[in-house]
Amino acid sequence: MKKMLFSKILLLPVIVLLLSYCSKPTGPDVPEQVFQAPHRAHIDGYSFELEANLNRDFMTACPPGGRPMSAFITVQEIQSQPITRTLRVDMIWVINGNEAWHSSLNDYEGNRDSTRIQAFTGGGPKWETGIRVTVVVRLVDEDSNYYLLRASDQLIRRSC
Numbered sequence: 395m396k397k398m399l400f401s402k403i404l405l406l407p408v409i410v411l412l413l414s415y416c417s418k419p420t421g422p423d424v425p426e427q428v429f430q431a432p433h434r435a436h437i438d439g440y441s442f443e444l445e446a447n448l449n450r451d452f453m454t455a456c457p458p459g460g461r462p463m464s465a466f467i468t469v470q471e472i473q474s475q476p477i478t479r480t481l482r483v484d485m486i487w488v489i490n491g492n493e494a495w496h497s498s499l500n501d502y503e504g505n506r507d508s509t510r511i512q513a514f515t516g517g518g519p520k521w522e523t524g525i526r527v528t529v530v531v532r533l534v535d536e537d538s539n540y541y542l543l544r545a546s547d548q549l550i551r552r553s554c
Contacts, residue, residue, distance in 0.1 A: 424494045428487050431530045431542035434472070437481070438535075441472045444545040446529040448488065450520070451553050463488070463518030463550060467499070467531055469511045469543065476508035480536035483513045489528040495519050499531070523552035 435442045445468040452460040465486055471477050487496045499513035513531075521527075526547045533541040 424487060424489075424496065427542060428489075428530045431544035433544055433546070435533065435541045435543045437533070437541055440475055440477055442469050442533070442543060443472050444469055444529065444531055444543045446545045446548045448518075448527065448529070448548055448550045449553055450523050450550060452523075459520060460552075462516065462520050463495075464514065464516040465497075465499075465518065465529070466514045467512065467529070469531065469533065471509045474509045477511070481511060482534055483511055483531050484534050485532040486513075486515060487530045488518065489530070490519075490521055490525065493519070493521070521550060523550050525550055 433443065447466040447468075448463055449466075450460050450463050465488065467483065467486065469483055483499050485496065486499050487494055495518050497515040497518065499515050511533075526549055529545045529548050531543050533543060535541075
């Protein structure tokens with residue numbers, strides 16, 4: 395009886411540790427659909443892929459510990475077909491293991507052309523640089539239909 399109780403006590407931390415590695419970040423900020431977002435979105439005959447540039451600024455004028463993460467994303471039509479300007483990117487989720495951050499995105503009209511949509515946001519978490527995360531964005535069309543798009547294994551870079 396003592397041996398069985400001792401085995402269960404030893405097994406409990408192992409189970410908790412395994413569950414923590416397998417769990418997804420949850421909460422009202424991360425809808426379940428985000429975890430099933432495709433790497434390629436097909437919308438009205440177009441095919442889109444996501445490129446993400448994540449950065450933390452550590453230049454001399456920055457506060458101690460650097461600035462929070464910023465994200466500059468590009469949604470590219472992969473066959474270089476001209477796309478409608480009514481498609482926009484409005485939300486981003488960045489997933490780092492069991493942590494997640496989300497933000498609204500601002501269109502970057504200055505660099506938009508007929509085959510891509512760019513957007514940016516700042517004020518993200520102060521996660522370590524050099525780590526790899528998953529980025530998911532939400533696209534919205536002129537009829538308010540939503541589409542998700544994912545880029546896995548994205549590096550958080552450091553500017554010095």
